[in-house]
Amino acid sequence: MAIHNIMEEIVCEVLVKHKEDLQLTCGCDRCLDDIRAIALNNLSPRYIVQLEHRPYVRAPYTADRQGVTNIMLIVTKAAGIVSQSPRCQDQVSK
Template sequence: MKVHNIMEVVVRDVISKYKNELNMPCTCDHCMNDVLAMTLNNVKPQYIVEESNSAYIRAVHEADRQGATAILTKVAWAAGIVGQNPRCYNMKNPSDH
């Protein structure tokens, strides 16, 4: 059996779209994955079985202004926490870069 949490794709899209506006001190893959994980832990998962339903569900989330705003708010919250407490190598040893 294989299922997929479509919210992972939705949240990734939001992070990509607003990456520059998040004002994070580091936007490396590790920091962005931390933002993704924190956000996903705070949104309701939506699992799909057929990948063909992916586009429809993503479109519904984008069209739902309140839902889209709620996700963006959670992404911004997670980015704030990660930005204040980066766990990546870049920020732990900034003199090395």
């Protein structure tokens, strides 16, 4: 069986849902990956082995207002870091 980090799913969903609100200077795959990596490094991983346990592990981070706010804050900070210093070719060549 594979091990799955539920936080990766949640961070990806938050980033996709709020991409326009984050006012990114670049939305290329490299910059989005950097945002995800920074955010995930600032969140505790939540691993599961059986995907049917996904809803139970996700609930505190998607249904609870404080959990949602915390993840959104971390993703917003990560987006700010990447927007200030993008490492992609689109921004480096300017």
